[in-house]
Amino acid sequence: MRADFVTREVLTGLRRNVTMTIAMVLTTAISLGLVGTGLLAVRTIDRTEQLYSDRFEVQVTLTADISETDLDCSQPICTDLRNTLERSPLVESVRFQSQQEAYEHFQELFAGQALADVARPQSLPATLRVRLADQQAGADAVRQAMDGQVGVRNVIDQREVVSKLFDMIGNFRDVTFALAVVQAIAALLLISNTVQVSAFTRRTEVGVMRLVGATRWYTQLPFLIEAVVTGVVGALIAVAGLLAGKYLFIDQLLSGIVANGVVPPVELADIVWVAPILVMIGGGIAAVTGYATLRMYVRL
Amino acid sequence: MIRLERVTKLYKTSTRPALDRVSMEVGKGEFVFLIGPSGSGKSTFLRLLLREDVPTKGSIYVSDMNVTKLPRRRVPKLRQRIGCVFQDFRLLPSKTVGENVAFALEVIGKSRNTVSKVVPEVLDLVGLTGKANRMPHELSGGEQQRVAIARAFVNRPQVLLADEPTGNLDPDTSQDIMLLLERINRTGTTVLMATHDHSIVDSMRRRVVELDLGLVVRDDARGVYGVGR
Ligand SMILES: Nc1ncnc2c1ncn2[C@@H]1O[C@H](COP(=O)(O)OP(=O)(O)OP(=O)(O)O)[C@@H](O)[C@H]1O
Numbered sequence: 171m172r173a174d175f176v177t178r179e180v181l182t183g184l185r186r187n188v189t190m191t192i193a194m195v196l197t198t199a200i201s202l203g204l205v206g207t208g209l210l211a212v213r214t215i216d217r218t219e220q221l222y223s224d225r226f227e228v229q230v231t232l233t234a235d236i237s238e239t240d241l242d243c244s245q246p247i248c249t250d251l252r253n254t255l256e257r258s259p260l261v262e263s264v265r266f267q268s269q270q271e272a273y274e275h276f277q278e279l280f281a282g283q284a285l286a287d288v289a290r291p292q293s294l295p296a297t298l299r300v301r302l303a304d305q306q307a308g309a310d311a312v313r314q315a316m317d318g319q320v321g322v323r324n325v326i327d328q329r330e331v332v333s334k335l336f337d338m339i340g341n342f343r344d345v346t347f348a349l350a351v352v353q354a355i356a357a358l359l360l361i362s363n364t365v366q367v368s369a370f371t372r373r374t375e376v377g378v379m380r381l382v383g384a385t386r387w388y389t390q391l392p393f394l395i396e397a398v399v400t401g402v403v404g405a406l407i408a409v410a411g412l413l414a415g416k417y418l419f420i421d422q423l424l425s426g427i428v429a430n431g432v433v434p435p436v437e438l439a440d441i442v443w444v445a446p447i448l449v450m451i452g453g454g455i456a457a458v459t460g461y462a463t464l465r466m467y468v469r470l
Numbered sequence: 471m472i473r474l475e476r477v478t479k480l481y482k483t484s485t486r487p488a489l490d491r492v493s494m495e496v497g498k499g500e501f502v503f504l505i506g507p508s509g510s511g512k513s514t515f516l517r518l519l520l521r522e523d524v525p526t527k528g529s530i531y532v533s534d535m536n537v538t539k540l541p542r543r544r545v546p547k548l549r550q551r552i553g554c555v556f557q558d559f560r561l562l563p564s565k566t567v568g569e570n571v572a573f574a575l576e577v578i579g580k581s582r583n584t585v586s587k588v589v590p591e592v593l594d595l596v597g598l599t600g601k602a603n604r605m606p607h608e609l610s611g612g613e614q615q616r617v618a619i620a621r622a623f624v625n626r627p628q629v630l631l632a633d634e635p636t637g638n639l640d641p642d643t644s645q646d647i648m649l650l651l652e653r654i655n656r657t658g659t660t661v662l663m664a665t666h667d668h669s670i671v672d673s674m675r676r677r678v679v680e681l682d683l684g685l686v687v688r689d690d691a692r693g694v695y696g697v698g699r
């Protein structure tokens with residue numbers, strides 16, 4: 171196989187259908203960009219789960235009067251509640267967070283934001299923070315035991331709060347993947363069409379090749395490489411798009427919640443991890459589509 | 471070199487066979503004219519030899535290959551042994567003369583060295599010395615046909631098939647092309663040429679095989695185009 175020959179044929183082919191080639195590259199790029207975004211979303215979900223899994227707590231907030239009067243959970247109502255919780259085998263540990271501690275934590279969390287200034291210790295409840303031994307059954311057990319007890323204001327399951335966040339990222343992921351599929355179909359059709367057009371514009375060459383006894387590889391490889399090149403270029407543009415998206419858009423959008431540790435950031439390493447996957451998908455799909463098209467539609 | 475055994479070709483869309491139980495043999499180094507009226511099956515004959523198509527019945531052998539039973543992947547091997555020229559030259563308009571000829575070698579994987587050595591040689595042989603960098607449209611019809619012959623012959627095939635190679639040329643140019651084909655024939659290459667050209671056939675006095683409605687109606691060792699035609 172002569173590499174210089176194939177290279178020359180591929181370049182001629184790409185140049186001859188410039189507009190088509192560009193359309194193909196862009197469609198592939200958009201499709202793969204969406205796939206990449208989806209993959210990053212999946213990654214973020216995993217990270218977020220890790221971030222929270224060891225911190226999940228059920229918070230039993232106490233009523234205002236107890237919060238104000240009992241500063242270290244030494245009075246009967248609070249100690250009773252605490253003992254009840256600690257006796258349960260589903261509970262690992264219970265920590266009391268006073269109004270003052272809650273206030274400090276709150277200040278930390280929203281440092282520099284207007285919310286921090288308006289908050290007063292009195293407006294925050296004291297809390298019994300319950301770590302569960304059993305993540306599955308624990309939350310419900312705590313809720314049943316605590317709901318309606320004297321001194322209990324309400325029971326907050328952190329996982330419920332976080333699961334909303336997961337749902338949101340999950341929906342985002344599903345939408346991007348769905349769009350990616352639609353775009354991928356468009357890309358496939360374009361690739362297939364381009365290969366057909368390419369084969370048609372080069373029918374004289376191909377005719378001569380067949381006549382002088384070129385093997386199937388020689389006649390088809392230029393078309394396949396042409397398709398793969400556009401697929402790979404599309405993938406590279408998609409990666410560039412993801413990088414641009416990260417630095418111009420996502421970083422700012424998420425900066426607040428990332429700094430507070432609510433959501434992990436999208437890191438450069440994540441995009442580096444996605445890039446080869448996109449290149450392989452782009453090149454692979456183009457190769458398969460190109461091959462199938464040559465098999466089905468083009469007599470070489 | 472070439473042997474046909476009761477070869478019949480029936481195209482799906484037609485009721486009478488394009489070739490009808492054709493049996494014949496062509497020896498190594500022979501020069502054969504294939505003549506007959508339009509539609510008599512000459513082109514079909516050549517296409518079957520090239521495995522562009524397969525016969526409905528019968529077998530074809532080219533050198534040691536059973537063309538009819540040849541597996542797909544070995545078809546290129548067969549075609550590398552058969553050179554081919556046509557009435558319409560079939561040159562690549564965007565490539566120079568030299569590139570057109572080189573193309574035939576490149577696509578069968580010949581090395582750059584071989585190509586740069588062999589191409590000028592064959593251009594000399596066909597009388598196109600110094601015209602390697604011309605584009606096809608800068609050549610006369612006769613010169614274009616020479617390029618086509620150079621391309622067909624550059625890989626030194628055992629057989630050269632020519633389907634009305636002089637069909638688009640004036641008598642003088644046709645005569646030059648015939649001299650070239652004769653020269654190629656003298657190198658030991660078997661030449662099989664389909665033609666309508668009376669004067670060429672009559673002046674060359676070579677073997678003539680005449681087809682009519684797909685049947686071989688005549689096979690003369692040193693024939694003329696035809697009496698009373
Ligand atoms: N691809 C095809 N499909 C159907 N019929 C065909 C096909 N090719 C040729 N034929 C028919 O087969 C017969 C022989 O055709 P062929 O082209 O071999 O004739 P020919 O001798 O080369 O004629 P000409 O001198 O005009 O070139 C004709 O009747 C033609 O209509």
Ligand SMILES: [Mg+2]
Pocket residue numbers: 512513514633
């Ligand atoms: Mg014909």
